[in-house]
Amino acid sequence: MKANPGERSIRERMAPGVLSQDGFLGTDGRSLQEIVAADRAELERAGVTPDEVADVIDGLHAAADRGLETPCPACDGRVSVEEIEVMGRIPCPFGCGYRAHKAVLRVHVAGRVFELTPLHAHLIREHGFFQGRGAAFRLEPADAIALVRLCRTASSGATD
Numbered sequence: 836m837k838a839n840p841g842e843r844s845i846r847e848r849m850a851p852g853v854l855s856q857d858g859f860l861g862t863d864g865r866s867l868q869e870i871v872a873a874d875r876a877e878l879e880r881a882g883v884t885p886d887e888v889a890d891v892i893d894g895l896h897a898a899a900d901r902g903l904e905t906p907c908p909a910c911d912g913r914v915s916v917e918e919i920e921v922m923g924r925i926p927c928p929f930g931c932g933y934r935a936h937k938a939v940l941r942v943h944v945a946g947r948v949f950e951l952t953p954l955h956a957h958l959i960r961e962h963g964f965f966q967g968r969g970a971a972f973r974l975e976p977a978d979a980i981a982l983v984r985l986c987r988t989a990s991s992g993a994t995d
């Protein structure tokens with residue numbers, strides 16, 4: 836696969852300490868295209884779209900905002916989320932001009948806890964990027980798929 840001419844500068848912005856303390860790529864040696872393609876394929880096999888994952892994260896973010904930093908139920912109470920506010924904004928490492936609120940969303944679901952950020956929704960929706968393997972904030976597609984399925988069944992009975 837031919838390397839994207841912009842990949843080098845994107846990778847530089849994704850390095851630890853540039854835009855975020857831990858960076859976006861972890862120990863992943865694959866090209867960005869390979870990372871994105873592998874995760875997209877896993878989502879496709881499960882019948883889940885990046886938009887659905889991003890919508891769930893946006894919904895969790897909105898729920899967490901309403902909860903004012905206390906654990907707040909989302910997805911019909913099947914998921915609870917609390918927001919740990921970090922001051923400021925973080926620009927998208929792909930250089931598209933988007934800036935997200937800097938915050939950590941701590942998501943409690945089915946006895947597990949994982950941490951997302953508002954930037955995840957943008958990275959997944961616009962760039963199909965779940966972050967590299969070993970990255971502090973990589974969202975495993977399997978976890979994203981489980982979350983979408985949980986929230987799908989919760990919203991199927993919703994009346995709004």
Ligand SMILES: [Zn+2]
Pocket residue numbers: 927928929930931932933957958961962
């Ligand atoms: Zn972007």
